[in-house]
Amino acid sequence: MDSTTLGALVRRVRKHQHLTQQALAAAADVSTRFVHDLEHGKSTAALGLTLRVLAALGIEVQLTAPDGGDDLTP
Numbered sequence: 001m002d003s004t005t006l007g008a009l010v011r012r013v014r015k016h017q018h019l020t021q022q023a024l025a026a027a028a029d030v031s032t033r034f035v036h037d038l039e040h041g042k043s044t045a046a047l048g049l050t051l052r053v054l055a056a057l058g059i060e061v062q063l064t065a066p067d068g069g070d071d072l073t074p
Helices: 003-016 021-026 032-039 047-057
Strands: none
Touching: 003 032, 003 047, 021 032, 021 047, 032 047
16 A cells, blocks of 8 residues: 555545544644645655544554564564
């Protein structure tokens, strides 16, 4: 997934939930500008803030190791 695809997902879910960018920003404790930049695919969006926005929308992030394994302990 690239930043443009992630931004489109955030925008689609936000609109489906009938939230303005301002309301989402307040719920995620980020700036409205950050939500705007994220939705428009800005690739330098901070990961921590992005995760806050996703959590505010109820979007879960799942990561899978390249080998499909969950245990990466040495």
